[in-house]
Each structure stands twice: as C-alpha cells, then as structure tokens.
Amino acid sequence: MFIKFIQITFLFLCILQNSYAALKIDTWNTQAGGKVFFVENHDLPILDININFFAGSAQDPVGKEGLANLTRHLMSLGAAGINEEKLANQISDIGAVIKGDVDLDRAYFKLRTLSSSSQKDKALTLFKNIIHSPDFPLPVIDREKNRIIASIKQSMTQPETIANLTFMKSIYGDHPYAHDEAGSIDTLQKLNQEDLKQFYKNYYLSSEATIVIVGDLSADEARKVSESISQGLPQGNTKHNISPVTGPNYVGVKKIQHPAKQAHILMGMPALKRGEKDYFPLYVGNYILGGGGFVSRLTEEVREKKGLVYSVYSYFMPLYAEGPLEIGLQTKKEQADEALAIVNSTVKKFIDEGPSEKELMAAKQNLVGGFPLRLDSNAKIVDYLSMIAFYDLPISYIDNYIQEIKKVTISQIKTAFKNKIDPNKLTTIIVGAE
Secondary structure, eight states, rough: OOHHHHHHHHHHHHHHHHHHHHHEEEEETTTOOOOEEEEOOOOOSSEEEEEEOOOOOOGGOOOOHHHHHHHHHHHHHHTTTTEEEHHHHEEEETTEEEEEEEEEEEEEEEEEESHHHHHHHHHHHHHHHHHOOOOOOHHHHHHHHHHHHHHHHHHHSSSSHHHHHHHHHHHHHTGGSSSSSOOOHHHHHHHOHHHHHEEEEEEEETTTOEEEEEESOOOOHHHHHHHHHTTOOOOOOOOOOOOOOOOOOOOOOOOEOOOOOOEEEEEEEEBBBBTTTHHHHHHHHHIIIISGGGGHHHHIIITTHHHHHHHOOEEOOOBBSSSEEEEEEEEEEHHHHHHHHHHHHHHHHHHHHOOOOHHHHHHHHHHHHHHHGGGGGHHHHHHHHHHHHHTTTTTTHHHHHHHHHHHHOOOHHHHHHHHHHOOGGGGEEEETTO
16 A cells, blocks of 8 residues: 555656646747746636736835835735725636735735636736836825834734844844835834835836746737736836845844743854855755754754754745845743754754765755645746746756756765855844743
8 A cells, every 4th residue: 555655656746747847938028128937828727927026125225114015015005096995806806816025135916817808808907007007095005004013013022023033133234134024113104105106116117027927828918918017117227136245244142031931043144145056055955954844953953852842944045135044943941052052063063064875865855856846836837937037047947956956965065055154153043031
C-alpha cells in the first residue's frame, strides 16, 4: 500500500512538473513602455490579471509614511464617479474579484473574472476605473485614516507587531525599508487628498507598470487588453528606484518590556537583493538552517533537543534593495537567554561548517519536488510571473529553477553565507524580556 502511494505521488509530481515545464510565456512592451507577460490557458473559462507599480511603502516621503498604503487602499473605494458601495456591488454582480496590496517595493492590483465576453468586458471596465480614475473622496479618506489609526493603536499593544516594527527600524535605520507600511498616527493625521492624488500621479505610471495576464484569452486579445490598461494610466518617463542599504545597521540586543507570557525574539540583518547570484545557495542553505520547518537545524536544536519553543524559523526576503534575513522564535521569558544562545551557536556553526551532504540532498529533493505545486493554478502562475516581471528577472527563471537548485554545492552555501551574513552583527530584538 505504501509503495503504491509513493508511485501515485511520484506520478502526480511528474504531471505537475511537465505542466509547468511546458509553460509558454509571451512577453512584449506596451506603447508606453510597460512590460507584459502573457500565458494562454483555455483549460478553464477564467482570466487573471495582475498589474504592479513601483509604488511601495519605500516611496513614502519622510514625514508622510503610510501614504503608499493609503493611496492604494483608497483607489478601490470610489472611482470614475462610482461610490464604493456601488463599485463593490457591480464587481460582485458579475462574479469578479478585484483586490490589491502594498509591500515595501510595490503596489499591485489583481483581477479575476470569467472569460465570457460580457463578464470579461464589464470586469475590465471596473478594473480600469479603479486604476485609471480613482476619486479619493474626502469623507472616505477621513474615515479610513481613522480606521487605520485605530488599528495601529490596537496593534501596538501586541508583542508581534512591536517586535517586527522595532526589528525593521533597527536594522534599516534611515533607509526607506524602515518605514511601517501602515504609517504612524502622526503621519496619517497629516495626509490629505492632494497627497494621495500626487502620489498616484507620480508612481502609478504606465511606463513602469508590469502587467501579467494568464488564462482564457488569445494573444491578440491580450495585447489589446494590455494596451487598454496601459493607456489610461498616468504618463511619464520617471524611473524610480530604491537606494542600496549601506552596511548593516547593527544595534546589538534590544530588550523591550511587555506583559506577554512569552518572549518574542527576532534577529537578523539586511542581506539579499532580488536577482543576486547568491540567491540559490542562500535559498537552499536557509531551507536547511531554518526554512524547512521540522526538518531544519534550528528546529532540531531548539525544539527537538531542548524543548524550548514550539516553532523557530529563518528566511531571506529578497527585495529591490537588500532585504532582510530574519530569524524568529517565541519562548518562555525565563528561557529566552538559553534559547537565544542555542540559536546563535547554531547559526554560527552553520556559517562556519555549512550543511552535511545528507542535509543538502534532502533539501534539494524537497525543494525540487515541491516546486511544481507553486505553479499548479493560474493564480499561482500570475503571482510568480508578477515577481519575475517586476524584479526584471530572466524569462527563463522558471525553466532554470530546478537546475539551479540541483547545482548548489556545500561550498557555494558556505561561501554565500559567509559573504552575506556576519553572525556577530545580527541585531536581536526581544519583546517580553524579563
């Protein structure tokens, strides 16, 4: 029975791997210079569109933190003269979904709709209203500012939020990545309608947009759709960027008192940009160190051997500029020093010695076997291609992914970690310290 299960699982993974390997990606630029990725797929009568802008929270002006987030949020709450209630009802009536978000680097909007002409055309019209003609109504701005401020007040009592904000501000100092995406009470109170309109005009540019279209559409139709989306956006040739991170902003160990029963610990430093040559050695190495869940070294040393935590993790978050390595855990306050010492020694040993051959082989098998599951739906394909398009990664990134994983060696992992991570410069934040 077990052998049969393995055979079925292997067959399933082979089918998935073949499906992504056969992924045909067409690319072109709109007349305004925006980048378009398109995958034609008629298996289901569904169309997915994702548009990304260089409009993340790192673009917030000093003193106006929260502007990028508020701008994107308000774009969905009234557009082209249609108030938020009618807009939401019209989207719901045709069974479409329009949503979006902001991170440090980008702002984006997603559309999912049935691909029949009547529903698709209505959904595209509503989608373009939102990204072309946001109204930024004053009463809604005031209401949403107050709602976000109330949320900030509540979140600032939570140890997880305190730890995360303190961690990012500590390791990034004056760099824009230190910004809280939601902003602060003071900065939000200062934002006005003109700020939102100007931010939209400056950053939602057709020339910088990356558009990903996946689903039940022909290539000719996709070209027309991409042009119709691009043409209604603000025009301009500005090329935005984010300044490099100048060295780790090391602050040592920072302890913050909190009544929580557990200590919440974050540690790390700026480390990795998108597209760097060290990405795959760091990615595979981190899976072994703390990214592989129950099969990771950190879990083995801190949880299994010592029973000090329920979970402990590490991950790299590559960004346009150097994104962080973050290591996190929660433990009883009285055990915080012991748990932290084990984490530090485990990280240092891993950087000094690298993984074993057995660990490397197991990590590769898990990562290669799991990769097709990242591309087993149109929605996942859209998300992956959006990352590739926005960060200007090679179009062959998906096809080469498995081979890049397989090529990683112990020596490469050791070299990459030593180049990027100084275990003596890992800023540590403890919220709930004794």
